[in-house]
Amino acid sequence: MKKILLTSVTILGFASAALAFDEGMDADNDGVLSESEMVAAYPDLTREILDAVDTDNDGNVSLEEWTIATESGLLG
Numbered sequence: 001m002k003k004i005l006l007t008s009v010t011i012l013g014f015a016s017a018a019l020a021f022d023e024g025m026d027a028d029n030d031g032v033l034s035e036s037e038m039v040a041a042y043p044d045l046t047r048e049i050l051d052a053v054d055t056d057n058d059g060n061v062s063l064e065e066w067t068i069a070t071e072s073g074l075l076g
């Protein structure tokens, strides 16, 4: 159920957004948000939320994953 929701949000996310992390989030400018960059940006971030945001489970949050999470309300 969750997967289906995320997939439909993905399509919406790609259709709309001008893709960009919020200013300063990607501290090392490698194009993805590491766990420490995510925690710095979202101090209340839990492991559960991080796992939900990192949909491909590669340990980093890509711009696409971040956009989806932001638009779906996972991240504030």
Ligand SMILES: [Ca+2]
Residues within 6 Å of the ligand: 026, 027, 028, 029, 030, 031, 032, 033, 034, 037
């Ligand atoms: Ca980074």
Ligand SMILES: [Ca+2]
Residues within 6 Å of the ligand: 054, 055, 056, 057, 058, 059, 060, 061, 062, 065
């Ligand atoms: Ca990822």
